[in-house]
Amino acid sequence: MAGKPLPPDTGTLPTAAIIVAAGQGLRAGQPLPKQFALWRGKPVVRHSAEALAAAGIAPIVVAIPEGAEDVAVAALAGISGVRLVTGGVTRQQSVRLALEALAGSAPAGVLIHDAARPGLTAPVIARLLAALATHAAAIPVLPVVDSLAHAEGALMGAPARREALRRVQTPQAFRFEPILAAHREWPGAPTAGDDAQVAQAYGLDVALVDGDEALHKLTFASDFARPAPALRIGTGFDVHRLEDGAELWLCGVRIAHHQGLAGHSDADVAIHALVDAILGAIGAGDIGQHFPPGDPQWRGASSDRFLTNAIGLATEAGYGVGNVDVTIICEAPRIGPHRDAMRARLAELLAVDIGAVSVKATTTEKLGFTGRGEGIAAQAVASLVRT
Numbered sequence: 001m002a003g004k005p006l007p008p009d010t011g012t013l014p015t016a017a018i019i020v021a022a023g024q025g026l027r028a029g030q031p032l033p034k035q036f037a038l039w040r041g042k043p044v045v046r047h048s049a050e051a052l053a054a055a056g057i058a059p060i061v062v063a064i065p066e067g068a069e070d071v072a073v074a075a076l077a078g079i080s081g082v083r084l085v086t087g088g089v090t091r092q093q094s095v096r097l098a099l100e101a102l103a104g105s106a107p108a109g110v111l112i113h114d115a116a117r118p119g120l121t122a123p124v125i126a127r128l129l130a131a132l133a134t135h136a137a138a139i140p141v142l143p144v145v146d147s148l149a150h151a152e153g154a155l156m157g158a159p160a161r162r163e164a165l166r167r168v169q170t171p172q173a174f175r176f177e178p179i180l181a182a183h184r185e186w187p188g189a190p191t192a193g194d195d196a197q198v199a200q201a202y203g204l205d206v207a208l209v210d211g212d213e214a215l216h217k218l219t220f221a222s223d224f225a226r227p228a229p230a231l232r233i234g235t236g237f238d239v240h241r242l243e244d245g246a247e248l249w250l251c252g253v254r255i256a257h258h259q260g261l262a263g264h265s266d267a268d269v270a271i272h273a274l275v276d277a278i279l280g281a282i283g284a285g286d287i288g289q290h291f292p293p294g295d296p297q298w299r300g301a302s303s304d305r306f307l308t309n310a311i312g313l314a315t316e317a318g319y320g321v322g323n324v325d326v327t328i329i330c331e332a333p334r335i336g337p338h339r340d341a342m343r344a345r346l347a348e349l350l351a352v353d354i355g356a357v358s359v360k361a362t363t364t365e366k367l368g369f370t371g372r373g374e375g376i377a378a379q380a381v382a383s384l385v386r387t
Contacts, residue, residue: 013108013132017052017171021045021072021115022063022087022094034218035115036071043075044218047118052171053079055125057111061101063087063094092192096183103180110179112195113171119214120171127209128173136204138173139196140211141166169211172196178204228318232384236276238287240267241375250328250335250376251342251359252304252349257333261376264293268303270326270359270378274346275303277324277382278310282317307349319384323356329370329377335361 021035035045042050045062052060058081064072066086076082085101087094095112102110109132113120124140131138144165150157172195179195182202192198196206218224246260249268261267275287284290291298291306314320324346328335335342339359347354364371 013129013175015057015109015111015129015132015173016102016105016107016176017057017060017111017113018095018098018102019045019048019052019060019062019113019115020087020091020094020098022065023091024065032071033065033068036068036075037224039118039218039224044118045072045115046075046079048113048115048120049076049079049082051120051122051125052111052113053081055122057125059083059102059105061085061098062115063098090191092183092186092188092198095195096186099180099183102176107176109173110176111171111173112179114217116218117170117215118218119212119216121212121214124209124212124215125171128171131207131209132173132175135207136175136178137196137199138207138209140169140171140215141208142169142211142213143167166208167211168194168196169215170194174199178202228386230386231322232281232319234277234280234282234382234384236273236278236280236380236382237377238269238272238276239375239377240269242373248333249303250338251326252307252345253338253341255333255338265291265298265301265306266303269376270328270342270380271303271307273378273380274324274326274382275306275310277380278307278314278321278384281382281384282314282319284313284317304349311350314384315387318387320387321350321352321356322383322385323352323358324350324380324382325358326360326378326380328359328361329364329379330361331363331366331371331373335359
């Protein structure tokens with residue numbers, strides 16, 4: 001039917017929302033329906049619910065699978081204005097049931113959103129609400145950038161005009177009474193792809209607003225594998241006590257001094273801090289986990305081995321060293337005369353250009369255990385880049 005009258009412009013409309021989360025969603029390879037699986041640290045459905053609540057949308061009706069009340073309550077805990085309804089067999093049935101659940105409160109407008117699109121942003125919501133003030137329906141869309149063609153079996157058919165096509169996203173915005181009436185009149189077959197199709201079949205004009213690539217639909221297992229960041233940074237800190245009769249190793253270089261550092265290995269405090277920085281950058285714990293101080297195989301071991309192992313773990317994780325910065329904190333010995341040798345040795349162990357290695361020294365102005373000459377401390381920062 002055509003020519004449905006358009007409601008007048010009423011400014012910002014009191015708007016409710018529906019999140020469709022009633023599917024099984026097992027194609028994504030998760031152990032439970034994808035709308036309740038974790039994505040970027042939260043259940044998928046929670047991302048959209050939080051975004052809608054933050055925009056002042058209420059109530060938010062979430063259509064869930066039968067028997068999923070406990071997992072849904074846990075996923076949405078603490079978000080105000082959320083109600084749960086059991087969905088139907090099809091998406092359209094779930095939306096209809098959610099709309100009927102809202103009928104008593106009779107909001108002026110409603111946003112209908114798929115839980116599988118967790119990247120909902122405030123600007124998209126704002127654009128939809130602005131369009132809803134002067135239109136009966138509005139949907140977010142994106143342009144088609146690839147060339148398109150009709151398929152004739154295994155052969156290319158006639159090209160399609162991409163300029164006239166758009167990719168449709170959710171949430172989709174509607175005046176409440178017209179979309180409720182449209183769903184009540186929908187025959188049930190064929191299955192509606194989205195609510196805009198239901199609205200259009202009812203005779204409503206559907207306005208287009210800009211969508212957002214962030215609203216990508218989670219469909220496959222690969223969608224839950226977050227790309228590794230291009231840069232990762234870790235920090236490390238270590239302390240060792242000075243004692244008579246021990247050798248002094250710093251940054252892999254033996255330093256002539258009347259005291260050395262005490263430890264289970266060679267006690268190279270600078271390399272130990274650097275190892276912790278690298279391990280921290282890849283989330284692999286600390287040096288004590290990989291080389292327990294009580295393990296006899298590491299007694300007197302060269303700390304070069306620890307650093308080589310940490311680099312190997314970083315490589316396995318897909319990262320290489322970008323640069324490192326080591327600060328040695330002591331009153332004596334003087335580090336300046338040995339700085340170039342230290343940088344060269346670390347560059348050799350890390351397999352990087354010497355320009356990517358910084359070694360600095362400072363004192364604590366005679367304060368604390370380093371100021372009293374009782375020990376040496378070191379701190380390090382390492383940046384790792386994706387290879």
